[in-house]
Amino acid sequence: MIKIWILTSMLFLSLFGAHKHFSIYKKQGNTKGNTLLVIGGIHGNEPGGYFAPSILATRYKIIKGALWVVPNLNFDSDLRNRRGMYGDMNRKFAYIKPNDRDFKIIKDIKKIILDSRVDLILNLHDGHGFYREAWENSIFNPSAWGQACIIDQKNIDSKKFGRLSDIANSVARELNQKLVKNRHIFNVKNTHTKFKDEQMRLSLTYFAIIHNKPAFAIETSKNIKQLYQKVFYQLRAIEGFMRKMGIKYSRDFKLNPIEIKKILKQYGVVTINGNTIIDLDDVKSRLRYFPIKKRDNDIKGENPLLAILKRGKYFDVMIGNKKITTLMPDYKKQERCLKTIPMIIDGQKKSISVPSIVKVANSFSTNIDKKYRINVIGFSKKGIKNENSITIKKRDIVSKYAMDSKSRKFRIEIYYQDRYCGMVVVNFN
Ligand SMILES: [Zn+2]
Known part of the structure; x- marks a missing residue:
């Protein structure tokens, strides 16, 4: 019973x-x-x-x-x-x-x-x-x-x-x-x-x-x-x-x-599981292959009406009764492997928090230990699996992979073996 x-x-x-x-x-x-x-x-x-x-x-x-x-x-x-x-x-x-x-x-x-x-x-x-x-x-x-x-x-x-x-x-x-x-x-x-x-x-x-x-x-x-x-x-x-x-x-x-x-259109930023970030003020209606857990996702944001609802296969990011975006999940094992990542942004060495959104005028590259793998979503180069230490400009990334409607924000995902460690979003402006 x-x-x-x-x-x-x-x-x-x-x-x-x-x-x-x-x-x-x-x-x-x-x-x-x-x-x-x-x-x-x-x-x-x-x-x-x-x-x-x-x-x-x-x-x-x-x-x-x-x-x-x-x-x-x-x-x-x-x-x-x-x-x-x-x-x-x-x-x-x-x-x-x-x-x-x-x-x-x-x-x-x-x-x-x-x-x-x-x-x-x-x-x-x-x-x-x-x-x-x-x-x-x-x-x-x-x-x-x-x-x-x-x-x-x-x-x-x-x-x-x-x-x-x-x-x-x-x-x-x-x-x-x-x-x-x-x-x-x-x-x-x-x-x-x-x-x-x-x-x-x-x-x-x-x-x-x-x-x-x-x-x-x-x-x-x-x-x-x-x-x-x-x-x-x-x-x-x-x-x-x-x-x-x-x-x-x-x-x-x-x-x-x-x-x-x-x-009412200022939704703020959401962080998910302490390693993933989305700027909700300008985001596409769907984000594909998005790293998220099947359940028990930890959501933090500035807006008191923020929540994520699982609907069928997908996750809807809500502010009150407004659907802001739908996450189409790519389930991977997750671990917070690192808090910062060394990057070179417009020629300057910087330590960038994971997760964060970082402004880029012209170009960026990551500069991390070889044991990690970097995947810039929308960028690919023949024969290269780890995109670490490659200098990338906006024109090198396919714009349909952008997170926002103006095609300025792109995801850098960090992996350790088969685990997803976290994300930095580059914002070309
Ligand atoms: Zn009433």
Whole structure:
């Protein structure tokens, strides 16, 4: 019996990949003050709700007070653009079965919500339509959720920030001073959860307010097609709450839709297994013969929404619900045999980290011990198996083997006997 259970659970793992937990970023200012907890990604098909906190986690600095950010609460679902792989996570806060696949996530986030340091909580969504108090049509009406600040009731019995309705209205008024389109106007929706909304009694914000923690949901609209506009509104709303709470912050960009559009395309670099590197900012949709392990790949990157999903024979590199590239694997035994490699770049001797991306103006060669074998992907010379100590220029490499769309970045792979040791990427610019 036990054996069968183990087999089924392994099958699940191989079908769906390992169950991914959320991450938390805690930013503390030098001066003490209130703490805001921002939770994104509870619904995987609501990308405004997770790309905004991803920018919050990486591009904001807190000067006074504190900001805690969970960008990817339902990470498995965010990566697959599904509302909830294991059911609606926002209906599991009143009760959850111990065998529910979201059990640990719910348990852990509840503990953070109830942390005595947390003064206010925001839960981010993209909702249907545009909320209006009066019925206009099927998109603009009282049962829509989009472009609204949601409260469960008017006030709660909390010393700080208990006047939920006043706070939400004030943030919405401020938000409405900068709209991309007039119809994007924000309103406050009170669900009167305790008396009217049975479903919402199971939600994250209701769990918070019954524990006297001020909580709000921010809903941008699924009917706004441009992700950058939704993220712009989410960040404006979050900043509005930070101002209300006296949290002082700085960011390294101007908050406007055009800047957000640029930032959303900055994916950063990913390193795999500590020996392999890809610049995700410009990468082809497929990378062939890519050195990767069958399982247990160790992924590190700058973007909080980065993950690698195995789909059939291939590996998809994901940033949230966006597929950045597909790796077509070349499975080889792996070992981290060396940390640096001696190279000659544009005539100068250098020691280059493995893995890294190195700029080359004109030419490069590796200059490593004979026991290693060098393979420059896209370069070949008759009769030569080890491409070490050959001076190579861009024109010597077949451009279709480049990693990027501009055909500037090429892979140098280092081998020791039958083992793959690591990679350096040369970037001709
Ligand atoms: Zn939602």
